Amino acid sequence: MSKLTNNGVVVIHIIIWILAFAPSFIPALNTLEPHILGLPFVVFWEIFVWALQVAMLFITAKYVWDPFDNYKKPSEREGGDQA
Amino acid sequence: MSGMVVVGLALVVLYGFMLIGIALWSAKRDAASVAGGKTFFLGTGIGGIVLLFSMMASSFSTWVIMGCPVTTYNTGWQWIALVTLYQMTLTIIGGYLGPRMWVLRQEYGYMTVGNMFAHFFKNNAVRYILVVGTVLGLGATTVAQFKAMGQSISTMTGDMLPVWICSLFLYFIILIYACIGGFKGVALVDTAQGILFTVILWGGLLIALFKAGGFATMFNNVAAIDGGKWILFTPVGAAEPIWNFSTAFSFCVVATVGGFFSAGFLLRYFASTDTHAIIKNTIWFPILVSIGVSTSGGLVGLSARYFINSGMIPADININSIFQETLSHLTTPWWQVIVVMGVLAAGLSTVAGNMTGAANNIVYDFIHIIKPEIDDKGLKKYGRVVLAIVMFIVWFCSVKSTGAVTALVQLSTAFYMSAMFPFATMFWWKRGTTIGTIAGMIGLLGGVSLTTFFITPPFGFTAGFIGMLIGLPLYIIVSLATKPMTQEERNAYFKPLIEGKSYDKTNVG
Structure with missing residues (x-):
């Protein structure tokens, strides 16, 4: 996970988008039957895509997005230029 | 006049006074937040739940109660899936850009995003075009709120x-x-309103589900209407598409890219207490809005199709107010009043956030440049006058406008997209140039305006997508034909980020 980069995150999201739009061009995914827990299959497919995105958010926040903790404000160091 | 109308109007007035009271309390509690122009427009730092709900309330507007259920009613469940997809995607840029913008603001003291671009590009043209795109975008969505x-x-x-x-x-x-x-006061008011309209949306959904007999019953009943077209995705090449593939895809692209760069988001990255607050917000914001707002509002709209089909509510209800009409017919007419409070909560927060942002742009990107001698307190006074004038113009446009709420919100998103080119040059494509950036922005705004006001977008694409198809090639071609910034110049500008990064792999400018 620690090798995951911002570009990698973008690639994963492109794959997620393909999965989200898959019912438009794969008829087998775009079906009312079979029902699972009384709901059409396509509903579960989109919930699965949403869950993937939630997982990616947590992974990206932990391993990819840099909080720039080593940054010191101009007031916290000597000097510093203001625009 | 019925008792319900009298009570409803009294509640609206009381609600207005309550919001003024919150703002007064905020100004008294944190006097520094209204001491001068800088803090008046960006506060003294917001984080945690205030950042989360104020971002949600200012970004997701009356659309969630007025536009969202209507669109789902008209186009089916696929729309909820599409909206969820773009909402979950758009904030990934927040986690990337937000901390970088926060650091650059701390270092260079920016007041607006245009201020940041003018400094980076050493050119005010990018700043002025951005202000035009931003103010048009903020104006279009605010017109929708007033309506x-x-x-x-x-x-x-x-x-x-x-x-x-x-x-x-x-x-x-x-x-x-x-x-x-x-x-700061607007952010606190937004937080209270964001919580209120989320509770109302979920209350509405739970009532609709209870009356329908649960998720499964509702979905299956709606699926039984017209061969399931309200539940299923429209297949590519369908004879009677609700959402054909190109419309659905271009809608999602525009909403994602425009959402990335919405002025409400960008200003709050500047105003955040620290970078960790931005990253936490980037996780919870899309989860909150997808579950708490668009899905709940959308499902009430979808349920209306079932209720009308089964005769539980009359077929001649006003579709444009379907949320309150459905709940009023299902339970008690008092839902009219509750929903009005939810609409006000959603709309007022967006108008206040948008108009404060527009005034900030006009004051710091135009007035302060023309009259640099004005001091901080003077800028605050100008800010209040500009706020009053801009908001009045927008209100007047709302009286004259005939555009639908959802269409106006989509138009605003298309205008926000113009910020994608300067951000791309700063952070993602080093070969991008100042002239290329300007060409891309003008091409995009021109394309959006052309296909919104003069011609119908071809191939079922949205106006914003056509604008992007015009602006993107212009940006690339003109950039390749002109000289980019040197790596030394970039390194000098991005020095705070290079020295401040926590991870070795972090890519900086």
């Missing part, structure tokens, strides 16, 4: 009060609380 809020109160009174009087009253409420509390 929806005025319509909502007017409907509650049985059209006794005209829409324009209702929205004019709200104009004064917003103006007073925004002028008193500044950005």
Whole structure:
């Protein structure tokens, strides 16, 4: 996970988008039957895509997005230029 | 006048005074937040739940109660899936850009995003074009809010009060609380309103599900209508598409890219307490809005199709107010009043946030450049006057506008997209140039305006997508034909980020 980069995150999201739009061009995914827990299959497919995105958010926040903790404000160091 | 109308109007007035009270409390509690122009427009730092809910309330507007259920009613469940997809995607850029923008603001003291671009590009043209795109975008979505809020109160009174009087009253409420509390006060009011409309949306959904007999019953009943087209995705090449593939895809692309760069988001990255607050917010924001707002509002709209089909509510209800019409017919007419409060909560927060942002742009990107001698307190005074004038113009446009709420919100998103080129040059494509960036922005805004006001977008694409198809090649071609910034110049500008990064792999400019 620690090798995951911002570009990698973008690639994963492109794959997620393909999965989200898959019912438009794969008829087998775009079906009312079979029902699972009384709901059409396509509903579960989109919930699965949403869950993937939630997982990616947590992974990206932990391993990819840099909080720039080593940054010191101009007031916290000597000097510093203001625009 | 019925008792319900009297009580409803009294509640609207009380609600307005309550918001003014919150702004007064905020200004008294944190006097520094309204001391001068800088803090008036960006506060003294917001984080945690205030950042989360104020971002949600200012970004997701009356659309969630007025536009969202109507669109789902008209186009089916696929729309909820598409909206969820773009909402979950758009904030990934927040986690990337937000901390970088926060650091650059701390280092260089930026007041607006245009201020940041002018410094980076050493050129004010990018700044001015951005302000035009941003103010047009903020204006379009705010017009929609005034329309929806005025319509909502007017409907509650049985059209006794005209829409324009209702929205004019709200104009004064917003103006007073925004002028008193500044950005910090607006953020606190937004938080209270964000919580309120989320609770109302979920209350509405739970009632609809209870009356329908659960998720499964509702879905299956709606699926049984017209061969399931309200539940299924429209297949590519379908004879009667609800959402054909190109419309659905271009809608998602525009909403994602435009959402990335919405002025409400960008200003809050500047105003955040620290970078960790931004990253936490980036996780919870899309989860909150997808589950808490668009899915709940959308499902109520979808349920209306089932209720009408099964005869539980009349078929001649006003579709444009379907959320309140459905719940009023299912339970008690008092839902009219509850929904009005939800619409106000959603709309007022967006108008206040948008108009404060627009005033900030005009004051710091135009007035402060023309008259640099004005001091911080003077800029605050200018800010209040600009706020009053801009918001009045927008209110006036809302009275004259005939555009649908959802269409206006989509138009605003398309305008926000113009910021994608300067951000791309700063952070993602080093070969991008100042002239290329300007060409891309003008091409995009021109394309959006052309396909919105003069010609119908071809191939079922949205106006924003056509704008992007014009702006993107222009940006690339002109950039390749002109000289980019040297790596040394970039390194000098991005020095705070290079020295401040926590991870070795972090890519900086």
